[in-house]
Amino acid sequence: MNTSDENDNTDNVVDIFSGRPLSDLDGQCIIRLSPELDGLEMLYSNDASDGSLFSLQILCWGLRANGEVVGLVPWLNQIMSCTELCDPLNGHWEGYYDPGIDDIFEEPPIHKVVELETAAEYYEYQCENADDIIQEVPDTIGTHAILSNDGFQSLTLAEVISWRLFHDGSITGMLADQDKVHSTPILPGDDCLYPAEENPKFKYFFQHHIANKIKAQDPEAIAAISLLTED
Secondary structure (H helix, E strand, O other): OOOOHHHHOHHHOEOOOOOOEHHHHHHHOEEEEEEOOOOOEEEEEOOOOOOOOEEEEOOEEEEEOOOOEEEEEEEOOEEEEHHHOOOOOOOEEEEEEEOOOOEEEOOOOHHHHHHHHHHHHHOOOOOOOOOOEEEEEEOOOOOEEEEOOOOOOOOEEEEOOEEEEEOOOOEEEEEEOHHHOOOOOOOOOOOOEEEHHHOOOEEEEEOHHHHHHHHOOOHHHHHHHHHHHHO
């Protein structure tokens, strides 16, 4: 019996959450990471900003299966593409920013594109399981996870040691289980590391400047957390 090619065509199958064909989602899958080491940032605005722009350090660059390269940032409780920014105040991506030369641009730096494409070609992994680890990169921007189980009446800030890329394209921040730390410094791949999402107290990721404000009980930072709690 001959079967039609349409039976295997994922363009006819739509993901109920995104509304995109599964073939598109396959192309969106991240297959390689490259840490951002030159201080490049993401610029964004929101409906409450009154024309102001805000910046956030880029964690790394990701190569998608379709060949697209995007900047990635920790955002709320996940890591996401700069170009697909989703903000509680209807945030909008405005571009990439190089503070060293005060330059705003929309396309990823060509040296990162070349690096990712070359590395992906060289490290051509053959994986069988979705949770096979493809890559693990250190956190270089001071990301912290905020942990709380009482509605932020009390909270703990835990340093994100690294970010782990899996075969299915998912990326997770890795925290250290202090009961399993046997040596320091704690490095990517250490046996004491576990995904932040596995901690029932995990709420959000924050970069170091916000984390430091939270530690210092800064009123604006505490108010921002309260706003997130209400959402």
